[in-house]
Each structure stands twice: as C-alpha cells, then as structure tokens.
Amino acid sequence: MNKIMNKIGNSNILFSLMAILAGLLVGGVIMAITGQNPVEGILGLLKGGYLTSYAIASTLTRATPIIFAGLSAALAWGSGYSSMGAQGQMIIGAITAAIVAPRLGFLPPFLAVIITLIFSMTAGALYSLISAHISAKYDAYLLIVTLMFNYLADYLASYLTNYVFLDPVALDKLAIQTIKIEGSILPRIFPRYTTHYGFLIALIAVAATAFIINKTSFGYKARMGGLNAGFAEYGGIDSRKTMYKVLLLSGALAGLGGACEVLGTKFRYVDKMITSPGYSWSGITASLMSNYNIIGVLFSSIFLSGIAIGGSTIELSMNIPSEITQIIQGVITMLVTAKFVIRWHRKENGRKEAETK
C-alpha cells in the first residue's frame, strides 16, 4: 500500500487523475445525498463540459484565459519563483487592451489587434517586474508581494473604469465598464461558436513557452533554478537575473491572457471580469495539476474549464445546484494543493539546510 501511495505521489499524471476521480466521487456522493441521480449527474456534467460541439466550444472559450494564467504560473513556479501575480497582471493586461484598442480604430483591425496585444503584454510584464524588484530589493516574500499587487491591480482597474474610461452610453446605468471596442477585436473562429482566435494565440503561447523552457539556455537556467537553487548557484547561474527574466515573461503571458479575454469575449473591460470567474486561480490549479509541465497546462486548463461549463449545464438542465460542481473543483484543488504545500515546505527546508551548511 505504501509503495502504491509512493508511486502515486511520484507520478504526477497519476496523482492528478486520482484527484479528479476523488473530486467526481465526492460530487457523486453529494448528489446522491441531495436526492439526485449521481450517475446521470456526473454523465451530464461530462457531456455538458466535453461531449457536444457546443460544450467543446464553450469549454475552449473559458479555457483560453485559464491557459494564459496557467502558463504564467507554471513558468514562475517551475523556475522556483512563487509568484501569485497572474491575476493582477491579467487585469492590467485587460484594462490596457480596453483603453488602447478603441483608440486604434483608424488602423486596419488586424494591425490594431496586434498593437493592442503588444501593449497588454508589455503592461503585464512591467507590472510583474515591479513586484519582482520589490521582492528582490527588500528581500520580501514574492508570494505575498504578488498577492498584494493583485488587489492593487483590481482597484486600479476599478478606478480607471469608474472615473476615467466609463462607458457613458451604457444601457444599464449600473454597469461599470469601458466603452465597447468596435472592429479591432479577436473574431470567432467559427461564427456559430464562441471560441475566438484568442484560443489559437493561447496554443501558440503554449508552444512558445515550451520551446523557451525546454530548448533554450535561458530555459535551462530557469528549470535548474526551479529544481535545485543550490545546484544553479553552484553552476554559476545568476539567480537574480534569471528571476527578472522569468517574471517578466510570466507577466507578459498573463497580460496577453487579459487582453485576449477583452478582445475575444467581452469587447470591453467590465469591472471584476477577471477576478470573479477566478481565471487565475483555475490557472494556478492547472499548473499544479500538470506539475508545471507547460504542455500539461493546456490539458489541465481545458479540463478545469470543462468542469465549470458542465456544471452550469447540469444546473440548467437537471436542476443540480452549481455548488456541487464547485465542491468537485474544490476537492481537486485541495488535493492538488496539499501536495504542492508539502513540496513547498520541503523546498524551504532544503533551502534552510543549504543556508546553514
């Protein structure tokens, strides 16, 4: 039994699959307790999330920002830098896109979109660099700094939307949102489905990040730093330089994700549009599930997105409360995070050991 547990602990795919299974099991039990048919419920969930063309399209749409957040987190965490900043960087990327895009109407849409994306990436990257710098200069926990910067970004975006860029002609006077972007948007891939070109950009981002991490000498330095900081230092890798580069890239990815969400689904910045669907948390969970494997992030993001989409489907069709879906997600997140906390603890211990030696 011990051996089996060890094996599961070591194999990440197996571990994640077990976590998923446990989540579904708990969800099923609760459905049974509340008088629903668990088999129908779970099957409905899976069908509503993955098995119809409409489901797939919705799942991929929702997965797009999660993939970016997941990439951003996997890159940082996999290199040994505990950044929680994806959310703030996404918000900065999103609000930047909402401000820049409407002002580029004079350009051909394609060019306007490209320029907007570049602005958002840069904004996300710079925003990430600020927290990196504070962490490095004042020896503060990056985790805490980035977490605080998430709030800062959220309120900054709220302020800008409320007082500077508020849409004056919104039909609903209570809606806090910027003006609608006309023309320079990321169009749908197939007109009937919501999936937009942002998803293709996400695929390109996955490939590019995987290439950088696995095939370049910068990626090598980042990876080794993540696996054993002592080894990287011993080998002459400049950890501060690597940290800045990694977090810059990580912020750029998150910023790009925010921009795609604005240009592909909402066509404007709506207050709390990034925070309330929990994109960045799903992204961090996705990166943990895949053990920071870049390609793995793609699949776990799509999976997590499908659970959410499937959940809202069964809520509508079978009247199963969406809380059950949240419990399923919660169990998965909890199991995956527990593993991650243990690993973080071990790493901290290892670092302390290295320091005292």
Place this chain on the structure above:
Amino acid sequence: MILEMKNIVKTYGKVVANDNVSIDLNEGEILAIVGENGAGKSTIMKILYGLEKPDSGEIFVKGKKVSFNSPLDAMKLNIGMVQQHFMLFGPMSVTENIVYNNEVSRRGFFDWKGNREKVRELSGKYGLNVDPDALINDCSVGTQQRVEILKTLYQNADIIIFDEPSAVLTPGEVDELLSTMKNLAKAGKSLILITHKLNEVMEVADRVTVMRSGKVIGTVNKKDTSTDELSYMMIGRHTSQLNIPDMKTGKRLLEVEHLSMGSALGKKVLNDVSLHVDAGEIVGIAGVSGNGQSEMIRCITGLEKQYEGKVLVCDQDVSNQGVSIIRKAGMSHIPEDRYLWGSAREASLSDNFLMGEEDSDAFSSHGILKQKTIDRHADRLIDEYAIKTDGCRQKMKELSGGNAQKVITAREIERDCPLTIACEPTRGIDIGAMEFVHERLVNKRDNGGGVLLVSSELSEILKLSDRIYVMYEGHLNYEFRHGEVDDRKLGRLMLGGKADE
C-alpha cells in the same frame, strides 16, 4: 548459531541481486559483509530486516525457521537495524525518539521521568553517551547515530545490522563507533557490519563474508586474511598500482592569500589561510571535517563572497566574485554534497552534465541548446565512467549514490579548464570506479592541470597528493611534500597535535 540464511535468491526483473546467498552469524560476534556497490549486500540485509521478500531460500533465527513480512516481524525476533540514513524525528528529543512506539506512560500521558530514566539506564549500560533531553536537530551526526543504536537496543535487539555506518561520520566519530561495536559484541549482541571500508573491517570484525555480483565469494576469519586478499576477492582482480610520475610544476593556477572569515557568533571559521596550487600538482587538504574546509572551498569557488583576503585563479583576481566569473577564469568544482549543490535530482543526466556549460558555444548557439551535442557528450561520459543508467534521459534521482557521484565527478574532471577543486570526489563509489577517478585526476595533473583535493579519506590524500596541507580550526598548520608524512602523523596533526611529538 543465532542466525542462518540459506540459499537466498532474489531477482528484480532481469537482475539477480542475490544468487544463492548463504550467511550465518554466531552469537556475540561481528560479521562484516563486504562488497562493491551492487554486489547484493544491501539486498540480503533488506531481506533479513523484512523490507524485501526473497524469491526462495530459508532463514533460521535461533534455530527456528522464520519468514518476515515487514520490519515489525524482524523486530519481534529481536533483529534491529541502524540505517545509513537515520530514521529520526528531527524536532523531537532524544528520549522521545528512542522510546517511540513503546513508551512508558502514566495514566495515558507520556511519562517524561520514566522514559528519561530508561534512556539513561540504557545509555549507561552500553557506554553510549547521549543527552536525553537534546533535540535531534541539535545533535551531531555521531550522536544521532548513537540514538539509532540505542533505539535498536531499546527494542531488545540481539542481532543488530549496521548499514554503512561510517559513511557519514568524522574520523573521530568512526573510532568511537568501532569501539561501541566491540563493546556491544562483548555484551553478547551479534552484529552484522555492511561496509566497503576494509580498514574498519580489519579493526572490528571476527569473520568477513565477501560478496560480488550477487554471490558470496567466500567467508574468511579476520585473523587469516588481509586487506589485499579481501579487495582481491571483492573486485576479482588485484588493485592496480597507480603510477604517479614526478612532475615539474608549472605556472600558478590557484593562489589564496590571507583568507579569513568570521561566523555569525564572531568566532573565526577561517583564520589567515594561504595556499597555492601550481600546474602539474595535486594538493591535498587533510583535516577532520568541520575545521573550515567547507568554508574555505566555498570562498574559493565563489559560493561565499563575504570574506577577507585574496583569491587568484590563473593570475586573475577573483576575490569576492561570483561563481560564473571564477569558473570562466579556469576552475571546475566537485562539491562536497552531491545533492545539495552538485546536481538536480529531478533533472535528466543530460541536464546534469550540462551545468556550467549552457552558454558555451559547444552546447548552444544564439541561446538555443544543441540537444544532440549535449546528449552525445552525456553518453560519452556515461560510457567512460561506466555509469549504470538506462541512458542520458534518465533522471538523476533514479541513480544510486555512487553513480550520481560519478556523474558529478565526470562532469567536473572532464571540463576543459586547468584547475579542479575536488571535494570528496570518490564518496560512496566502488573501488573499481574509485581507481578510475584517481587515474583521471592524476591524468589531469600529468597534462599540466592542477587539483586541490579535499577528502575525509586520508588514504586518498596520501596516495594522490604531491603536497599536503593540514587544516585545523580554520588554519593551515603544516605543509608536507609527498612521502614526508604518514597517516599516523597526519592523524595526530589533524587533531591539533604538534609535529615533533
């Protein structure tokens, strides 16, 4: 006869780890089981301790046939094991660790007084000094090992297995351990010592069983044998005499001047250390570990930048500089701890071989890694150093300790640079591979390179070094040329003795 293992066979997949192994142990004796890494000594002990089940064969304890499903069964039969990697709770006290699982309790509460008394009694009886209230984390490695031994005694072990017990100890602690083992045997305990250090075997064992490639080659009485015979039995050939030709030394490769460093407590860890290594020589540092060797190496290699004094590598002043600058100046470094500094366990062998060269033109161009070249380089080193692995894509953590050490040693010796700092380059690797590493170090010297060698194995220092410094309490007290000093004198000086005693 207290223990008999008859015709034990154990296979892992295609590998036969134990091929018809028979071992017997008399009451009150010390039996040494020697063999190279992978000879099957650990496997047979795991079977005896209930950690593995044999495919076939029989075990008799005190004349009764037994079989084990877990270490608990072994403990019930009074078999204990002192593991190489201690199984202790770091933040708990010595007492709690010893009585764990069998504590004295009073009305359901942990009875501190009673437990402490038991530990005192046990430690007094066998002369194993420990402070019952000390926390394990505050104890030295030697003390932790004593706690492990007390743990087995507390569980009433009559047969105690010691798995490579001296691997983690300083020379002084080794002496203490060996005398403890003799005392235990005198008190009627039967001990099995697994090791590949033959001098320890010659000191404590009554009989020696030699294993090679899963088979027992023979069992001999200690008094009828010699280290030469044992090592011949172990590796199946005579150890080659290393030919170290005289060399004219060339230009200065490493110059350390007046290196000093304080610790957090204000004590000087390094006190005015000066040394040099020239082209064409191997310079050894002899000393009991903990006398400043680690700190000195960290300063020289750039892992520590806060110190006074000067360090020059190939005439370039690299004082207080970081690792990459020093490496570029012409230095490679085998670190003393293979997992803390020397490797990334989760990374592939290729990745581990690449460290320090990821930006060199040979392995990358325009920032993109040349994976094929990197893998070919890895394969070549795996081949040359006979590293046991499935290939260069295997993860470092899947290698045995000795093979992992070979990866690090190979990477640093074969790096194209004049100076190598070698700390414990052969720690945990078998005799055959050790000879090869020694050859490569001498070869580096013969080709006009220089080596600074730090090793806890005095024999290694004496055999290879053209010059030897003695390090004691953060200072280099003495300097000798090859042949000017023997191990006994060195041993005395390492402990702070005077040269003319």
